[in-house]
Amino acid sequence: MTFENTMVGQAAPPAHLAVRGIQKRFGGVHALRGVDFEVARGEVMALVGDNGAGKSTLMKVLAGAHLADDGEFLLDGKPVEMSTPNDATELGIQIVYQDLALCENLDVSANLSLGAEPVKPGWSFLPHLLRPLDDLEMEVKAKKAIDKLEVRTLQSVRAKVGGLSGGQRQAIAIARAVGTESSVVMLDEPTAALGVAQTRQVLEVVKRLRETNHAVVYISHNMRDIFEVSDRITVLRHGSNVATYTTSDTNPDEIVVAMTRGLDTENGNAA
Known part of the structure; x- marks a missing residue:
């Protein structure tokens, strides 16, 4: 039985962000073994795998938090450098942990302006850190970001985050990622520990x-959740690709088998 990266289902859309042959080692642990991964604009690509499959490592490599040992990064087909989180941010890549x-x-x-707070004009004689913040502009920007994602459960952008539900907080974190002129948003277990109603809010966002x-x-x-929101599903196993599936052409049982046993390429099915 042999295993390799395979596209199962319909033809893939043009990739916006792609990585090829990504390798990552942590001492004697080979976390990523030549992984290929891509995602298109207007697409939700699910990334799945059992514990230790390499999902978190790949995500952190894409976010610039880990430096890949080998491989290349492509944005709209053009090679780009990805060595630091600042590199990822400048390329429009945001992650919500x-x-x-x-x-x-x-x-x-x-919260939506954190780290990029606008300051009031006319105070240029003061050092930047001492200039008064433009609260009105922050409020306008926050309303625009919230309206863009149609977060209907949030009553006011002046509400303290500490008093909000888990679903509302997750929506705010996503809105912050979107509000940075990003083109790629990565979501790490966004519905973990949420109730049914809160999960529904996040999935709609x-x-x-x-x-x-x-x-x-x-x-x-x-x-x-994966089958409700995703267009395609990439499966990793032991730091390597198993296959990428079109969600409408597969089912949860096939994905679970691919995660735990891999793909029999002789038959083109989960082993």
Whole structure:
């Protein structure tokens, strides 16, 4: 029985972000073994695999948090450098981690501008850090980002994040990633530990990311969520590609078998 990277289902759309032959080692651990991965604009690509498959490592390589040992990065078919998180940000790649990195003591508008707060004009004689913040501009930008994703459960961008539900917080973290002029948004287990109603809120936001022409990478263990929001599914196993499936042409059982046993390329099916 042999295993290799395979596209199962319909032809793939043109890739916006692609990586080829990515290798990553941590001492004696070979975390990524020549992984290929791509995602198109207007697409939700699910990235799945059992624990230790290499999902988190690949995500951090794509975000510039880990430096790949080998391989290449392509944006709209053109080679790009990806050595630091700043490189990823400048290329329009944003990641929303499980911990969300929100400040609970600040309101929604302040969180959405965190690290890039606008300052009021006319105070140029002061050092930048001492200039007063333009609260009105932050509020306008926050409302625009929230409206773009149609987050209907949020009553006010002046609400403190500490008083919001888990689903609302996740939506805010996604809105912040979208508000940075990004083209790629990666979501790490966005519905983990959420209730049914909150999960529904987040899944609706993810679907709207497709409509905003973002390339979305969706990392999850929840098969129900994956099959609801994704267009394609890439399966990793032991740091290597198994296959990329068109979601409408496969089923959860086939994906689970590919995750745990790999693909029998002689038959073109999960082993």
